[in-house]
Amino acid sequence: MSKTIIATDRAPQAIGTYSQAVKAGNTVYISGQIPLVPETMALVEGDMEANIRRVFENLRAICEEAGGSLADIVKLNIFLTDLSNFALVNEVMATYFAQPYPARAAVGIASLPKDVGVEMDAVMVIEE
Numbered sequence: 776m777s778k779t780i781i782a783t784d785r786a787p788q789a790i791g792t793y794s795q796a797v798k799a800g801n802t803v804y805i806s807g808q809i810p811l812v813p814e815t816m817a818l819v820e821g822d823m824e825a826n827i828r829r830v831f832e833n834l835r836a837i838c839e840e841a842g843g844s845l846a847d848i849v850k851l852n853i854f855l856t857d858l859s860n861f862a863l864v865n866e867v868m869a870t871y872f873a874q875p876y877p878a879r880a881a882v883g884i885a886s887l888p889k890d891v892g893v894e895m896d897a898v899m900v901i902e903e
Contacts, residue, residue, distance in 0.1 A: 776800050785836035787811035790888070796837050803841045803899040807854070808833040809891045823860050823892055827867045830895050835871070843901035848877045850898040857892060858883040864893070 781796035781803060789795060789806070796805040810819045810829035813836070819829040835845050853864055861881055868876075877897070887894045 781837060781841045783836050783840035785813055786833040787813050787816060796841055798841055801901055805834060805837050805897040805899060807894045807896040809888055809894045818889060823863060824867060826893050827864055830893055831871045834895060834897055838899055843899050845871055847899045847901050848897045849900050851877045851879045852896050853881040854884050854887060854894045855892065856884060856887055
């Protein structure tokens with residue numbers, strides 16, 4: 776099976792030794808996205824909702840570059856430094872996804888890169 780590296784300037788560039796996404800067959804593995812603005816590589820300004828929306832926009836850009844959409848995500852992992860934001864994630868997610876929703880995990884953790892409050896990664900399956 777061949778693999779293809781997915782990269783777009785519409786999502787933040789990798790800040791470490793990883794790719795934005797890797798396509799293997801018809802499965803795309805999307806690296807963790809934090810609320811960085813692609814054009815400036817600075818953290819988005821605003822409240823937690825703005826941070827969550829920026830992460831979903833980054834995921835969407837990578838999905839589209841790979842030839843799919845958010846609707847093609849089959850597994851979404853959400854990492855939060857404060858689980859009291861869980862309901863807000865659900866509220867914002869409902870504006871980006873429709874049923875049937877992807878499988879999902881939401882995990883509370885101590886810290887994330889650049890001291891952000893949210894990070895998400897995903898697995899997407901697209902038709903060849």
